[in-house]
Amino acid sequence: MEQKRFLFVVSTGADEPKKAFTPFYxxxxxxxxxxxxxMFFLAEGPSLLKKGVADELRTTExxxxxxxxVDMAVKNGAKLLCCSTSAKVIWKMADGDLPEGAEYAGAVTxxxxxxxxxxxVFYF
Amino acid sequence: MSAYKGCRIPEDLLYDVEYHVWVxxxxxxxxxxxxxxxxxxxxxxxxxxVKDVGTRVERGAIVAxxxxxxxxxxxxxxxxxxxxxxxxxxxxxxxxxxxxxxANWVLKMAPERPDEExxxxxxxxxxxxxxxxxxxxxxxxxxxx
Numbered sequence: 001m002e003q004k005r006f007l008f009v010v011s012t013g014a015d016e017p018k019k020a021f022t023p024f025y026x027x028x029x030x031x032x033x034x035x036x037x038x039m040f041f042l043a044e045g046p047s048l049l050k051k052g053v054a055d056e057l058r059t060t061e062x063x064x065x066x067x068x069x070v071d072m073a074v075k076n077g078a079k080l081l082c083c084s085t086s087a088k089v090i091w092k093m094a095d096g097d098l099p100e101g102a103e104y105a106g107a108v109t110x111x112x113x114x115x116x117x118x119x120x121v122f123y124f
Numbered sequence: 125m126s127a128y129k130g131c132r133i134p135e136d137l138l139y140d141v142e143y144h145v146w147v148x149x150x151x152x153x154x155x156x157x158x159x160x161x162x163x164x165x166x167x168x169x170x171x172x173x174v175k176d177v178g179t180r181v182e183r184g185a186i187v188a189x190x191x192x193x194x195x196x197x198x199x200x201x202x203x204x205x206x207x208x209x210x211x212x213x214x215x216x217x218x219x220x221x222x223x224x225x226x227a228n229w230v231l232k233m234a235p236e237r238p239d240e241e242x243x244x245x246x247x248x249x250x251x252x253x254x255x256x257x258x259x260x261x262x263x264x265x266x267x268x269x
Contacts, residue, residue: 028196033173034186064194076197 005119006030006037008078009110012124013044017057017066020048023124024069024078031076039073040110042083046091049082049098074101081105126252129259131161131266134226135248141255143184143200146226147245149238154203157229158190158221161255164264166195169218174210174231181205183241188230190221202245205235 008027012019023039031037041049048054054067074080080102087093087104098104114121126133133139137146144162148155163169171191181187181201188199209232214220220228235241246254 025196029189029191032186032189032196032198034198068194072196 003118004035005113005116006035007113007119007121008037008039009114009121009123010039010041010045010048011043013047014050014053014057015044015047018059019124020057020066021059021069023122024066024073026122027078028069028073028076031073031078037073037076037078038081038113039078040081040083040105040113042086042110043090046082046087046093049080049087049102050091050093051097054099070099074099079103081109083107083110126248127266128252128256129265131164131255131259131264132226133159133161133248133252133255135252137226137248138202138242138245139248139251140200140202140244141246141251141258143202145199145202147202147242148229149242152234152238153208154205154233154235154238155229156187156199156202156231156233158199158225159251159255160225160266161259161262161264163221163225164266165262166190166197167192167222169221172215172218172221172230174215175207177207177210179207181207183244190218199230201233203233203235203241204237205233208232208234 008023010023027037027039054070057066082104084104139146144159146157169192174188183204185201186198187201211229214228
């Protein structure tokens with residue numbers, strides 16, 4: 001039986017910190033349950049991956065930084081993919097600006113992943 | 125018994141310090157639970173999903189998933205084998221892991237290669253030493269029993 005996969009598409013950005021934590025937490029959950037898990041950041045999403053942003057972004061004053069859930073998702077095995085067009089055109093990110101382990105990808109990659117019948121897609 | 129910042133590491137158990145689990149071997153059965161520093165790091169556990177009885181896992185495979193308000197992570201099997209029993213008390217009241225993670229085991233297994241794989245585990249004294257820098261790095265202090 002082919003393994004179930006989860007794909008979290010993240011268009012929420014650093015301008016909505018209360019919503020930014022959720023996809024990382026759910027990706028951490030599916031990865032910790034042993035499911036193949038990917039996160040794809042587009043539109044506002046790449047702003048969460050910009051250097052230093054996750055260290056500073058908090059849901060509440062004095063709360064845990066976003067980096068904690070980012071690290072948790074990555075440690076549990078979630079793969080991070082970032083739309084290169086959004087990142088480079090909108091957010092002026094360079095090749096070395098992504099967190100360790102994250103990669104740039106394009107629209108074709110996302111469509112291929114979403115087209116897989118064994119993949120459940122969540123949109124944040 | 126060794127304790128550091130309130131976190132106990134009983135000497136009579138075996139540990140996988142990488143997976144943060146303890147193992148007690150008794151007449152061919154391995155009882156498995158979470159270590160106290162790991163439970164403290166997770167915070168109050170609100171949900172635990174454990175693989176069903178009869179599930180066969182390799183060493184290192186995910187055998188349970190632990191969720192708290194600020195943590196979500198896998199519990200990995202310290203030994204390859206088959207799940208033979210799940211602690212229903214812990215399933216229904218997962219915060220028991222925070223209260224006393226050594227009394228409140230998570231699951232029991234019938235290990236397939238106990239002689240070979242228990243050699244990969246760490247004794248209590250050494251585990252206590254290895255946990256000190258981890259406890260410092262995590263910034264945890266353990267309460268409870």
